[in-house]
Amino acid sequence: MDRLPRWADVVLVPMISLLLAAIISALVLLAIGQSPVEAINVMVDGALGSAYGWGYTLYYATSFIFTGLAVTIAFHAGMFNIGGEGQAQLGGLGVAVVLLSVPWPHWTIALAAATLGAATFGAAWAAVPAYLQAKRGSHIVITTIMFNYIAAALLVYFLVDVLRPPGQMDPASARFGETVRLPALNDLPIFNLVFTKAVPANVTLFIALAMAVVVWAILWRTRLGYQIRAFGKSESAARYAGINPTKIIMISMLLSGGLAGMMAINNVMGEAERLLQNASEGAGFIGIAVALMGRNHPLGVVLAALLFGFLYQGGAELGLWTSIPIEMRIVVQGLVILFTGALDVMVRMMLIWCFGLVRSGRAAAAAATKGAA
Amino acid sequence: MDYNTLLQMLDTTLRLATPLLLACLAGLYSERAGIFDIGLEGKMLAAAMAAGTMAALTGSAWAGLLAGIAASMVFAMLHGIASITFRGNQLISGVALNFLASGITVLAAQSLFRQGGRTPALTGDARFSPITLPFAEALRDVPLIGPLYYEVISGHSILVYIALAMVPITWWVLFRTRFGLRLRAVGENPAAVDTAGVSVVGLRFAAVAVTGVLCGLAGAYMATALQAGFGREMTAGRGYIALAALIFAKWRPVAALWACLLFGFFQSLALRPDVVQAVVQFKVPVPFLDALPYILTVLVLAGFVGKAIPPRAGGEPYVKER
Numbered sequence: 001m002d003r004l005p006r007w008a009d010v011v012l013v014p015m016i017s018l019l020l021a022a023i024i025s026a027l028v029l030l031a032i033g034q035s036p037v038e039a040i041n042v043m044v045d046g047a048l049g050s051a052y053g054w055g056y057t058l059y060y061a062t063s064f065i066f067t068g069l070a071v072t073i074a075f076h077a078g079m080f081n082i083g084g085e086g087q088a089q090l091g092g093l094g095v096a097v098v099l100l101s102v103p104w105p106h107w108t109i110a111l112a113a114a115t116l117g118a119a120t121f122g123a124a125w126a127a128v129p130a131y132l133q134a135k136r137g138s139h140i141v142i143t144t145i146m147f148n149y150i151a152a153a154l155l156v157y158f159l160v161d162v163l164r165p166p167g168q169m170d171p172a173s174a175r176f177g178e179t180v181r182l183p184a185l186n187d188l189p190i191f192n193l194v195f196t197k198a199v200p201a202n203v204t205l206f207i208a209l210a211m212a213v214v215v216w217a218i219l220w221r222t223r224l225g226y227q228i229r230a231f232g233k234s235e236s237a238a239r240y241a242g243i244n245p246t247k248i249i250m251i252s253m254l255l256s257g258g259l260a261g262m263m264a265i266n267n268v269m270g271e272a273e274r275l276l277q278n279a280s281e282g283a284g285f286i287g288i289a290v291a292l293m294g295r296n297h298p299l300g301v302v303l304a305a306l307l308f309g310f311l312y313q314g315g316a317e318l319g320l321w322t323s324i325p326i327e328m329r330i331v332v333q334g335l336v337i338l339f340t341g342a343l344d345v346m347v348r349m350m351l352i353w354c355f356g357l358v359r360s361g362r363a364a365a366a367a368a369t370k371g372a373a
Numbered sequence: 374m375d376y377n378t379l380l381q382m383l384d385t386t387l388r389l390a391t392p393l394l395l396a397c398l399a400g401l402y403s404e405r406a407g408i409f410d411i412g413l414e415g416k417m418l419a420a421a422m423a424a425g426t427m428a429a430l431t432g433s434a435w436a437g438l439l440a441g442i443a444a445s446m447v448f449a450m451l452h453g454i455a456s457i458t459f460r461g462n463q464l465i466s467g468v469a470l471n472f473l474a475s476g477i478t479v480l481a482a483q484s485l486f487r488q489g490g491r492t493p494a495l496t497g498d499a500r501f502s503p504i505t506l507p508f509a510e511a512l513r514d515v516p517l518i519g520p521l522y523y524e525v526i527s528g529h530s531i532l533v534y535i536a537l538a539m540v541p542i543t544w545w546v547l548f549r550t551r552f553g554l555r556l557r558a559v560g561e562n563p564a565a566v567d568t569a570g571v572s573v574v575g576l577r578f579a580a581v582a583v584t585g586v587l588c589g590l591a592g593a594y595m596a597t598a599l600q601a602g603f604g605r606e607m608t609a610g611r612g613y614i615a616l617a618a619l620i621f622a623k624w625r626p627v628a629a630l631w632a633c634l635l636f637g638f639f640q641s642l643a644l645r646p647d648v649v650q651a652v653v654q655f656k657v658p659v660p661f662l663d664a665l666p667y668i669l670t671v672l673v674l675a676g677f678v679g680k681a682i683p684p685r686a687g688g689e690p691y692v693k694e695r
Contacts, residue, residue, distance in 0.1 A: 028477065032484035080464055128671075138674040139620065141411060141464060145613045146667040146674075153664035161658060288468060325490065327479040327605075334472030342455040342466035349459070 004351055014293055014300075014340060016347050018307075021335035028331055034324050042321050043314025053313060055185060055199020059271065061302075061309030062201065063088075063280070065208035066263035067287025068294060068301040069215045070256045075296050076219055077252035078232035083129060083144025084260040085284030086151030087122040091261025092268040093158060094121030096275035099176045100163070110180040114269050115207070115262060122261015123254040125151060130253030134246040140253075152278070159277055173275040182270045202270035208305075211259065212298040218255070219298075228252050260284055282330070286312070289333050292341040308333075376517075378648060380524040382641050387525060388599060390637025391536045392417065392591040392608075396615035397622070397629045398536075398543050399587035405547065405624060406580030407560035407686040411467030412452055413588055414612025415474030420445040420592025422478035425492035425603030426485060428499040434597045437499065438532075441596070442589030448474060449585025457577045460690030471612075479605045492596070492603040501530035501598040530598040532590060539587070543626040556580055560684035563691040573691045588612075610667065617670045624684065635673075639666040 004013075026036035047057045067084045074081035081087075098117035104110035129143035156171065163173035182202045186195040195201075219225040231238040231248040239245060268279050286308050293307065294300025315329035339347065396413045403410040423444035428437030448470050455466040479490035486492055509527035512519045547553035555576055559566045563573045591611075596603045618636050622628035642649055643662045650656055 028480065032480055082468065132671070132675045136675050138671070142613055142617050142620070143671055143674060145610065146617070146671045149610050149667040150664045150671075153660040153667075156663075157658050157660040160660070285472065288465075292465065325480055325483045327476040327483075327490070330472050330476030331480060332476075334469050334474075334476060337465060337472060338451075338455065338469035342461035342463075342469055343459055345461055346455075346459040 004348060004355065008351060008355070009348075010295065012351060013344060013347050014295065016351065017339035017344065018293070018336065020339050020343075020347070021332060024335050025328070025332050029324065029328070032324075034322065039318060039322065039324060039328075042317050043310070046317030046321070047310045047313035051195050052197050052199060053317075055195055055197070055201045056313040056316075057306070057309040058185070058201035058205055059199065059266070059309070060283075060312040061305045062205045062208045062266045063263045063283040064286050064290045064305035064308045064312075065212060065302055066259050066266070067284050068290030068305050069211055069287075069298060070259035070284075071287040071291035072294070072296045072298065072301055073215055073219065073228070073259065074252055074256040075291060076225075076232045077228045077248055078235065079130075079133070079249065079253060079256070080141050081126065081144055081253065081256045081260075082141055082288065083126060083147050083257070083284070084287045085280055085282065086144070086148035087125045087257040087260035088263050088280035088284045089151045089155050089278075090125040091118035091122040091264035092275050092279045093155065094118045094261060095264045095268045096163060096173045096176075097121075099180055099269065100174060103177075104180050107180050107182055111182060111203070111265065111269070114180075114265050118261045118264040118268075119258035120261070122264075123258040125261070126253045126257025127250070130250050130257075133253075134249040148284075155275075155277060159275065163275060171277050175274045176269065180269070181273065182265075184270075200271045202266070204266040204270045207262070207265070209302065211262070212302050215255075215259070216298040224251065260287065286333060289337045289340075293336055376520070380520055382638070382645065382648065383521075383525045384528075385641035385644060386634060386638040387529065387533065388637075389640040390633045391529075391533045392594050392599065392611055393615045393618060393636055394536045394630060394633040395532075395539065395587050395591035395594065396612055397618045397633050398539050398626065399584040399591065400616055400619045401543065401547075401624060401626060401629060402556070402580045402587070403584040404619065404687055405560045405684055406556050406577050407563060407684055407689065407691070408452075408456055408577055408581055409463040409467070409688045410452065410581075410584060411464055411616070412448060412470040412474075412612070413584075413591075413615055414608055414610065415467075415471035416445040416448045416585065416588035417592040417595065417608045417612050418471075418478050418606070419448050419474045420589040421596040421607055422482055422492070422592075422603045424589075424593035425495065425596035426482065428495050428597050429486070429493045429602065432497070432499050434495075434499055434501045437597045438590070438593045441593030442586055445589035445592055446582065446585040449581050449588070453578050453581040456690065457574055457581070460692065463688050463690075475606065478603070482603060482605075490605045495597060495601040499597065500601055501532055501594075503528045503530055504534070530594070532594040532598050535590065536594075537630075540626050540630045547626065552579075557684075560686055563686050567691070567693060573693075577691075591615075614666060614670055617674055620683075621673050623682070636666065636670065639669045642666075 029036045029039055047053045070084050071081055094117035095114045098114045129140050129147055132138040132143055133140040159171040164171060165174045184199055184202045185191045186198055227243045228248055231243055263283060268275055290301055290304040290308055293304035311332055312329060315326055318324045318328060319326035396417055400410050400413050420441035424437035424441030427440035428434050452466055452470055455461040456463040482492050483490045506527035509523045513523045555566060555571055559573055559576045567573050595607055614636050618632035622632040643665050646662055
């Protein structure tokens with residue numbers, strides 16, 4: 001089989017996958033009697049048409065950068081971490097525990113502590129499936145899925161029986177207090193020139209971008225990263241080269257769970273300012289689509305997270321202004337995962353065929369000119 | 374816990390184990406043929422929605438069943454195309470189809486009925502009604518065995534008995550027919566099957582199709598027998614629990630029955646907090662009981678499986694040599 005040029009592999013394949021997902025989504029909308037053109041107008045207008053819309057798009061993108069990086073780092077070790085959702089929920093619990101137990105004097109110290117708490121709780125939630133995979137051979141996909149359900153139940157228990165202040169009806173923790181409020185983009189100098197209204201996007205965005213650089217550096221600039229990638233490519237070769245499988249599985253999953261947990265500083269500390277039930281709203285699952293779409297590279301993850309931020313905010317606008325159910329987001333998410341993750345060979349085969357046509361066309365043209373000369 | 378409570382628990386166990394068993398056997402065909410299927414959950418959900426919808430529209434549970442099988446089949450074929458024809462990643466394909474099913478079922482139910490993503494409550498012939506087995510009434514007064522037969526074994530919908538019958542049928546198909554031998558071979562060593570002149574692609578598609586039918590039965594059972602209609606995310610991870618049961622059963626049909634009954638029993642515990650409390654002698658938080666089937670699934674996978682060796686070519690796309 002011919003090979004694709006590198007630029008086509010990196011740029012064209014995800015673009016065409018995305019296009020196919022968009023076409024099918026449009027067909028789904030037509031099938032339920034809605035207009036795709038109107039839908040895309042509402043989405044673009046609501047998510048990108050104003051600074052206010054961008055404030056939400058960037059807020060969602062921040063969460064998705066964390067969960068996308070989480071899936072990416074596990075993927076490189078050959079692990080498929082579907083547990084990002086549960087790890088993000090636990091991260092939220094970590095944030096709440098840290099912020100409610102100590103009266104933090106300033107948001108900067110609180111942010112550092114909450115980040116540590118979120119990462120620790122998320123990593124701890126990933127540690128059990130990782131250990132079971134490494135030592136007992138329990139399939140990580142199934143155990144992480146089970147841990148998502150267990151996390152949901154655990155959060156209900158904590159919110160109803162432990163963290164709920166007396167006299168409050170809804171299952172949620174107490175508010176974190178004014179001193180630990182994270183500055184939103186409209187509170188920051190320079191940014192407040194663009195974001196004049198209050199938006200949920202906050203300083204966590206910069207932490208997310210920094211983590212993308214950190215993940216890139218770990219994976220491609222350290223010995224550990226080399227070991228992780230070697231292990232993911234071929235377990236037997238890595239073992240033969242003296243790489244300890246247990247260590248790599250544990251470290252990569254701890255990093256993955258920690259990153260997924262860290263998204264909680266965006267939604268729990270930065271936006272809701274208290275712990276709510278199902279705070280992560282499926283962002284952990286979006287991480288799978290983001291990682292696949294971003295070709296498991298931190299730069300790609302950031303771009304894909306922006307795209308999904310747009311889809312998420314746009315989808316919410318659909319739920320507000322049209323009769324299209326908000327679940328349309330999950331359909332698009334599934335389609336993107338399907339085309340970028342499972343049908344990538346199909347897209348590549350289509351492209352190779354197209355490139356072949358162009359090439360033989362050129363050859364024919366060259367032969368014709370030669371003949372004429 | 375007295376004998377009557379135990380019988381009630383066993384009755385619930387059998388009802389809850391049925392969708393697990395059907396999904397587990399569905400996964401068995403697919404995985405024995407070398408195709409991993411994380412998407413049992415999505416197929417069940419799609420089938421439940423289609424069955425609930427069709428049963429509500431026609432008033433016939435059987436029409437619902439057919440619609441359920443058809444919907445599940447569509448998802449099975451998508452999985453087949455992605456993982457067999459285009460040799461894609463089978464885990465990712467399954468996950469993608471689960472999301473697709475999760476979203477599209479609500480979308481369809483909402484646009485059809487406008488009841489918040491549910492299908493209307495089913496009554497009468499739109500549901501599969503319980504069947505009283507012969508002599509159940511007559512034997513009811515026989516000590517011990519009579520109530521067991523009457524309460525636990527008799528009085529379920531036809532799909533429960535179909536699921537139970539599928540166990541020996543699956544065993545016979547896999548281990549006593551030419552098709553079964555080839556199916557198992559294609560999951561262990563597809564190159565050998567190919568050399569023998571049998572189509573690897575054809576066999577794997579056949580296995581995936583059987584998976585589609587059985588998941589269709591499981592989903593239809595959820596919407597038209599276990600409950601009265603489809604609700605969003607109603608399968609609640611049963612597809613994954615069925616996968617865990619499949620691993621626990623080491624990909625064998627009869628062991629799958631026992632594994633699914635065990636997981637069904639775990640689920641029935643979550644429904645009876647009073648019984649659990651009476652047995653353990655202290656108040657157990659309800660969220661813990663909700664999580665119990667999932668916790669026990671992890672424990673089973675972690676501790677009691679022993680060495681579970683999956684079919685050797687499982688998850689590997691077959692590339693014919695050129």
